Amino acid sequence: MSNKLNHSMSLAKPDVQDISTKQKIALATGLVGLLILILAFFNVNFPNRAVFLTLALSLITAGTVVYSRDAYLTKLEGIKNDGVWFKSISSRGAMGWALGVFLTAFYIVLYFYAELLGAGQGANGTNTGLIALFDPLSNLLSGRDASQWFVYGTLYTVAIAAFGYKFILKYRHNKYQQIRTVSVIFFQLGFAYLIPEFMHVMNSDLPYYDLKSVWPLNYYLFQDYHLNQFLSAGNIGTTLIIFGIVSTLVITPILTYKYGKRWYCSWVCGCGGLAETAGDSFRQLSSKKMSSWKLERWLIHAVLVFSVIMTVGVVSSFLKGGWVDGVFVEGNYWLSNEAFLTSVGLFLTVIFAGVMIFKRSELGKDALYGAIGYALVILSLFVVYFTGTNEEIFFVNSGTLKSAYGFYIGSIFSGVIGTGFYPILGNRSWCRFGCPMAAILGFQQRMLSKFRITTNGGQCISCGNCSNSCEMGIDVRHYAQKGENIVRSSCVGCGVCSAVCPRGVLKLENDSMDGRINPTEVLLGNDVNLMDLLNQK
Amino acid sequence: MEHIVIIGNGISGVTVARHIRKNSDKKITIVSAETDHFFSRTALMYIYMGHMKYEHTKPYEDYFWKKNRIELKRGYVKTVETKSKTLHFEEGDTLQYDKLVIATGSKPNKFGWPGQDLEGAQGLYSKQDLDNLERNAPNNKVCKRAVIVGGGLIGIELAEMLNSRNIPVTFLVRENSFWNGVLPEGESAMINRHIQNHHIDLRLGFNLKEIKADENGRVKSIVITETGEEIDCNVVGLTAGVSPNISFIKESEIETNRGVLVNRHLETNIKDVYAIGDCAEQRDSGIGQRRPIEAVWYTGRMMGETLAQTICDNKTEYKPGHWFNSAKFLDIEYQTYGWVFAKPRENEAHFHWKHEDDTKCITVCYDTTNNKFLGINTFGIRMRHEVFDKWLTEARDIDYVINNLPEANFDPEFYKHFEKDILSAYNNNLQTA
Numbered sequence: 001m002s003n004k005l006n007h008s009m010s011l012a013k014p015d016v017q018d019i020s021t022k023q024k025i026a027l028a029t030g031l032v033g034l035l036i037l038i039l040a041f042f043n044v045n046f047p048n049r050a051v052f053l054t055l056a057l058s059l060i061t062a063g064t065v066v067y068s069r070d071a072y073l074t075k076l077e078g079i080k081n082d083g084v085w086f087k088s089i090s091s092r093g094a095m096g097w098a099l100g101v102f103l104t105a106f107y108i109v110l111y112f113y114a115e116l117l118g119a120g121q122g123a124n125g126t127n128t129g130l131i132a133l134f135d136p137l138s139n140l141l142s143g144r145d146a147s148q149w150f151v152y153g154t155l156y157t158v159a160i161a162a163f164g165y166k167f168i169l170k171y172r173h174n175k176y177q178q179i180r181t182v183s184v185i186f187f188q189l190g191f192a193y194l195i196p197e198f199m200h201v202m203n204s205d206l207p208y209y210d211l212k213s214v215w216p217l218n219y220y221l222f223q224d225y226h227l228n229q230f231l232s233a234g235n236i237g238t239t240l241i242i243f244g245i246v247s248t249l250v251i252t253p254i255l256t257y258k259y260g261k262r263w264y265c266s267w268v269c270g271c272g273g274l275a276e277t278a279g280d281s282f283r284q285l286s287s288k289k290m291s292s293w294k295l296e297r298w299l300i301h302a303v304l305v306f307s308v309i310m311t312v313g314v315v316s317s318f319l320k321g322g323w324v325d326g327v328f329v330e331g332n333y334w335l336s337n338e339a340f341l342t343s344v345g346l347f348l349t350v351i352f353a354g355v356m357i358f359k360r361s362e363l364g365k366d367a368l369y370g371a372i373g374y375a376l377v378i379l380s381l382f383v384v385y386f387t388g389t390n391e392e393i394f395f396v397n398s399g400t401l402k403s404a405y406g407f408y409i410g411s412i413f414s415g416v417i418g419t420g421f422y423p424i425l426g427n428r429s430w431c432r433f434g435c436p437m438a439a440i441l442g443f444q445q446r447m448l449s450k451f452r453i454t455t456n457g458g459q460c461i462s463c464g465n466c467s468n469s470c471e472m473g474i475d476v477r478h479y480a481q482k483g484e485n486i487v488r489s490s491c492v493g494c495g496v497c498s499a500v501c502p503r504g505v506l507k508l509e510n511d512s513m514d515g516r517i518n519p520t521e522v523l524l525g526n527d528v529n530l531m532d533l534l535n536q537k
Numbered sequence: 538m539e540h541i542v543i544i545g546n547g548i549s550g551v552t553v554a555r556h557i558r559k560n561s562d563k564k565i566t567i568v569s570a571e572t573d574h575f576f577s578r579t580a581l582m583y584i585y586m587g588h589m590k591y592e593h594t595k596p597y598e599d600y601f602w603k604k605n606r607i608e609l610k611r612g613y614v615k616t617v618e619t620k621s622k623t624l625h626f627e628e629g630d631t632l633q634y635d636k637l638v639i640a641t642g643s644k645p646n647k648f649g650w651p652g653q654d655l656e657g658a659q660g661l662y663s664k665q666d667l668d669n670l671e672r673n674a675p676n677n678k679v680c681k682r683a684v685i686v687g688g689g690l691i692g693i694e695l696a697e698m699l700n701s702r703n704i705p706v707t708f709l710v711r712e713n714s715f716w717n718g719v720l721p722e723g724e725s726a727m728i729n730r731h732i733q734n735h736h737i738d739l740r741l742g743f744n745l746k747e748i749k750a751d752e753n754g755r756v757k758s759i760v761i762t763e764t765g766e767e768i769d770c771n772v773v774g775l776t777a778g779v780s781p782n783i784s785f786i787k788e789s790e791i792e793t794n795r796g797v798l799v800n801r802h803l804e805t806n807i808k809d810v811y812a813i814g815d816c817a818e819q820r821d822s823g824i825g826q827r828r829p830i831e832a833v834w835y836t837g838r839m840m841g842e843t844l845a846q847t848i849c850d851n852k853t854e855y856k857p858g859h860w861f862n863s864a865k866f867l868d869i870e871y872q873t874y875g876w877v878f879a880k881p882r883e884n885e886a887h888f889h890w891k892h893e894d895d896t897k898c899i900t901v902c903y904d905t906t907n908n909k910f911l912g913i914n915t916f917g918i919r920m921r922h923e924v925f926d927k928w929l930t931e932a933r934d935i936d937y938v939i940n941n942l943p944e945a946n947f948d949p950e951f952y953k954h955f956e957k958d959i960l961s962a963y964n965n966n967l968q969t970a
Contacts, residue, residue, distance in 0.1 A: 076734060078868030082701040084585035173868075176950035284589075290598060456947055457922025459863050459872070461834045462548070462596045463580035468589045477596060498949050500588075502865040502873055504919035507947050521559075524922055526839040527856035530846065 021071040030063025040133040041117065050136035057154075061162045068166035077173035079500050081469070083198065089423065090281045096423035104420030111411040114148040142197040149208075156274060157193045161185050163277035168278070176495045176508070180266055183271035187212050192270045205233040209240055212268050214247045216307040217437035219410055223311075223402060224318040253444060259510055260451025261441035262493020269437075271430060274419065275471065276494060279427025283471035283496065286426030292473055296433050296490065297369065303409055304439040305373050309380055310405045312344055313398035348378050359447050362517065370443075428471040432490055442489030450510040451493065452517075453486035455479060458525035460505045466497035479504050483523035487516055540564045541848060542624065542632060544614050545640035548834055549814030551575045552841025553638055553848070558605050560849040565606070566632070568624070570613035572664050578642075579834060581667045582694045586701040591664075617789045619807045636848060639786065639797050639805075639812040640841075643779035646690075650775075652748030657756030658773040661695050664924060670698075673772045677704045680771040681901075684708075684759050686745045687777030688715050690864050693728075694826050696737050697867050707738040707768055709745055709761065711777075721879055721900045723889045724916060728866050730895060735867055744823045748773050779832055781816040794818055796830045801854045803844045813840035824857060826876055833862060859929045860912070861922055869896055874925035875912025877902040885911065888935065890962045892955060893916070899959065903935040910938045918955060919947035939963045 015476055018301075019027070036046075036056035046052040072080060088095035109116050118129025131146050134154060138146035164185045171177035191212040199206050207229040215221045221244050230237035255263045265272045317338055321331035331337065352374045355363070363370065418430025431438050445451060453476070460483070465475035472490040476497045479486045486506075498506040521534035541557055543550040546569035554565050567575075580594040580877040593824040602609055613627040617637070624632045645660025647653045659669050674680035683699050685692050688710030699706045712718060715732065732739045746763040757894045758769045781796035792798045794807040796818030803811050809958050814837035819829040827836075839857055846853035863872040877900055889896035897917030903910055910933050914926065924945040928938055942956040 076868055081586070081588040085590050088589040091949075174949065175953070176949045179951055288593075370894050454947075456919070457574060457926065458835050458839075458861065459922055461579040462577040463583065463862075464577055464589060464593050464596065465580070465583060468593045481596060495949060502870065503863040504947060507919070508950060522842050523838070524833075524926060525835055525858050525861060526842055527854070528858060530853060530856070534842075 016194065020070055023067050026065075026067035026070065028063075029066065030060050033057065033059030035065060037130060037133070041130040043118070043129050046133065049133050053133050053137060056133075057158055061158060062399060064162035065165055068169050072166075072169040072172065078437050081500065084281070084284055090284070092285065092424060096282075100421055100423040101423065104416055107411075107416040107420045108153055110148055111415055112341075117148050117151065119148050127484055129247045138197075141194070142200045143201070149444050152460075156270070157188050159278045160188045160270075160273045164273075164279065167277050167280050171499060174495075174499050176356055177499060180495070181277065183267045184276060187268045188270055188273050203233055205229065206237060206240070209244075209419065210270070211243070213270065214252060214264070214437060215244060216248075216311065216440065217269070217271070217435060218244075218302065219307055219311065219405060219436070222321070227315075227318055256441050256444045257295050260449050260491070260493050261438065261445045262451065262491075262508070264441060265431065265438060265492035266494045271418070271435065272428075272492060275422075275427040279419075279422050279471075282422045282427040284426070284468050284485065285424065286428060286432065286471055286473040287472050288467050288470070288475045290475075293475075297471070298432045300435065300439045300442075300490075301369065301373050303413070303434050304436040305377055306405060307436040308377050310398070310401045312341070314402050316341060316399045345378055345382065348374055350454065352378070355447060362447070372530060409436075426471055426473070428473075428492070432472050438490070438492075442491075445491070446487060446489040448513075450516075451487075452509060452511070453479075453491065453497065454507045454511075455483050455485060455507050456503075456505045456507070458483060458523040459503045460523075461503055463502060465500040465502060466506060469496045469500050471496070476506070483518075483520050485516060485518050538562070539635045540566065540633065540638045541638065543567045543638040543640055544624070545569060545642055545814070545816075546572065546575045547578060547640060547642050547814060547837065549642070549837035549841045550638065550640035552838045553640065553813060553845050554607050554841075555605070556842055556845030557848055558607060560845060560851075563848075564608075566608040566634075568610045568612055568614060568632070570611070573609060573611055574602070576664070578662070581661070581664070582698050585670060587700045599686045603843075614785050617786050617791065617810075619692070619790050619810060622809070634809075635808045637811070637818060638844065638848075639783070639791075640837070641782045641785075641816045642837075643815040644782040645775055646687075646778045646780050647775055648777065650686075650745050650748060652750060652756070653775060655684065655748055655750050655756050655773075656754055657771055658748055658775060660775045660779075661691055662779060662937045670772070674699060674702070676702055680704050681962035682707065682768070682770040683772040683774060684745075684768055684770045685774040685776055686759075688712060689776060689778055690716075691779075692774065692776035692867055693732070695776055696732070697735075699772075699774075700735055700737060704772075705738070707740060707770070708732065709740050709743045709759075710742055711742070713742040715739070715741070717879055719879055721877065721887055721889065721914070723891060724898055724900060724914060725879075727891065727895055727898055727916065728869065729761055731867055731869055745773075745885055753961060779815070781818065781830065783816050801856075802847055802852065803840055803855050804847075811844055813837065813844050814862070824855070825860070827857065827860065835862075859926050861925070869917050870919065871914065871916050872920055872922075873912065873914045874920070874922065875902070875910070875929050877912040877914045883952070888939075888963055888966060890955075890959045896957065901935060901938065908934040908936065910935045911940070920945045921947045 009488055010136045033056045036052055040046065077434055084090045089099060090096065115121055117125050118131040121128040122132065127145055131148055131151050134146035134151045138144060138150045138406065164181045167181050168178050170377040192210045196208050196210055199209065207226050210218070220226055227241065230241050251262070265275055316337050319335060319337040321329050355370065413434040414430045418434065421429060462477055464477050464480045464482060467474070470476050471494065474486065474488050474491060476486060493508055495508050498508060522531045541568070542556055546567045550567055551785050554567055556563055557563055574595050575597065576591065576594040577596060580589060583589045584594065590883055610632070615627045616625045616626050620624065622634050624634065643662060645662050652658060657673050659673065660666055661670065672966055673964050674683060682705045684707045685695050686709045688708065692708065696706050696708050714722065714725040715728045720728070729739060729741065746760040746762040749758045749760065750754055756771060756773050759773055783793055783797055786793065786797065790807055791810055796816050797812035798820045799805055799809050799812050799817045803813055803817065805812055815830070815832040817830070817840065823829045836857060840855055843853050843855045859875055861874045863870070865871065868884050877887070881902065884904055884906050885902055888901045888903070889898065899916070899918065900914045901910065902912045910928060939960055942959060943954065946954060946956065
């Protein structure tokens, strides 16, 4: 049934449209910048690292900028999706797979073989290779040598800024897209990249803390070593712990109520920021199948339950105390382990009961899933409490739980699969299937938020542009063609469905909770009596 | 069990099938010669442009039909025998029905131009047309130039499609301004300029005289009637409107004119035979100011919604509400609510506002005797269907509409609003009028 000869597996001439000469030069420029980084990876010793690092990053940025300007500014404003399913890189062709393998390999090295990047491989533990290339910049910002995380953070920030610029040009007719992109660039550059470095300069006891990275996305925020670092940093550390708790329990629910989860996922979050900018070319690759949606609901909530159990377990054992030089030292904090577990148990019970009492009708079958999930969490908490053994939750050591979470979720899922597989699974597979923060925000978005995507009466023509460009794999058309608002947990509010709609059917809105979810039988435009008859049924 | 057979798996046929299933356990079969599954015809252009693949144009996953016990039959109906309630297929087999729904849609118009059936001359309506276009115009090396004949909605879509592959396009439009049989002058002129800004060679006021063939019987060039100019091209797009696709029932006892004649209940002259969508023609006259044949996506859907009630023993008249529609001209979106005719009719006047960037404008039509609001065309500004539908029902006057325009705005957040500009233009207009 294919309409097009599939050129995308061809390496020689993968695309329908040749790119312009200017674009070729820009591409070459960017690749030279990348080549410098690769040479550094292979331990080529550059005479002046600061110059070569600057050169590498500038060439990559300049290449992207020139390429984008030639791609978009030479055309009239409008939707720029021509050929996305023909281009090898954006349609799972040979180039897409090659990029996927490259990114995946990069993440594996980054997380598990940092020594290959040159971390501490020189004399007296100095850096070599790629990481050494970044030493001058790290020293400039915080007065210390670079780590693999500094290298990663720098490249990540450059990617969001450069591809963010590209995205802004692509959507230069769309203010929502532009402002949102400026926002993610700002939060990445400021909050994730610069501020933690400056915080280190001010107080070197402080651990790395990206203030916008909220628990449970920031799964290590409340881990014992992290808490110890905070506490040893004095008042500022304590303040930051409190800020972390307030972020999750107060700021997040208020903003999500008012604006939906988009305030975080597509305006602030770093993972979202990369997905929306560097990952934009891959948004159409997310699966819209019903089976994927089912998998998504189970998987993302499983990760959430895992992250809650892990964090509660870790905090619980931290509060109880720990072994110091072979002697067990009881925890001596204002919050006792018992009080902590009881309040967590109460909190979860209140949420569970609240949803069951007030939102039962909106849940349907999902209620059962939620019920089981939460019941498991609460049950496990009591197991922890009553078994009373120091570090065992579910008869598993909390340290084991912690490292399992860090390995499987923190590294493999969010990094290797989440980003490495952009060109295969789409740009939001982590956000969609794995992110526990997205699960919490989504749960609230579905239950208690003013946000929805409004559909415009009977104007939908079922063309499918909306579903095609939904990075979260929502079958937007399914709702639009029924004239039904889209109120879905997973929607990150990127607004691209609305942008690409050729008939002006979709609008992201914050409005009253009443009538937000409006399933209909017959759409606006038909006989009023028939609509009344069927829609009231 | 009663067997409902629907010929045509477009939006009309599929909607009636879905709603019959919701309301009954009848046996349902959908017959199509075009594709195995329902797809969105309106999205064909996006497949060629590479925005989507064919599978993305299917609004329902393939398991949907089995799950809902809707049988799909691929086949071309050659004749309908209403006495014995039998369909005869070109492939030789037959199918019995208890009730028959004809929902076969349209086919592109051909007006007897010399050479109209040559290889490379084609319309753009069906999946097969798209496949042909992919063969005839895969890139600008095979297709060095395309000529499009007919300045309507399909013509401009075809122009956009070919443009996306850098194929030079000459666009022959019979009228002296694009789609000005429907659009008021100011809007039509704005779209002319927009087409030209996309480097499409727009030729207004020209007709096709003939299509010439090369030695292999393929399109080689076309000749313009008015000037005699010959334009070399490899593809000729014939997009001068569509007409009902009903040749297979001309021999039957089902009464037809241009389309299958139906009454307000969508019944034909033969009991248990109905027609909906593009191929149906209202027997008496169009409903309200609507045309007797409406080849519009949503009217097909609404006829399907209505007919399903009748078939499920809740006899319901087809009563469409206020007219509305939408389209997209390259980068400019267009919506319309109520009636705005190209030229104001008796006791009608237009208020027209255009933004200086030449991509946004509105035209409001009102009754000059009582200032009643009759309709609006909006270009480049999205508006709410629900609000205009309400205002039309409430018979608001133009003052109310212009003053309350912000309520109807449907543009994405942070977009610049033009309601103040429109209001002050309107007030100035009143003072000078």
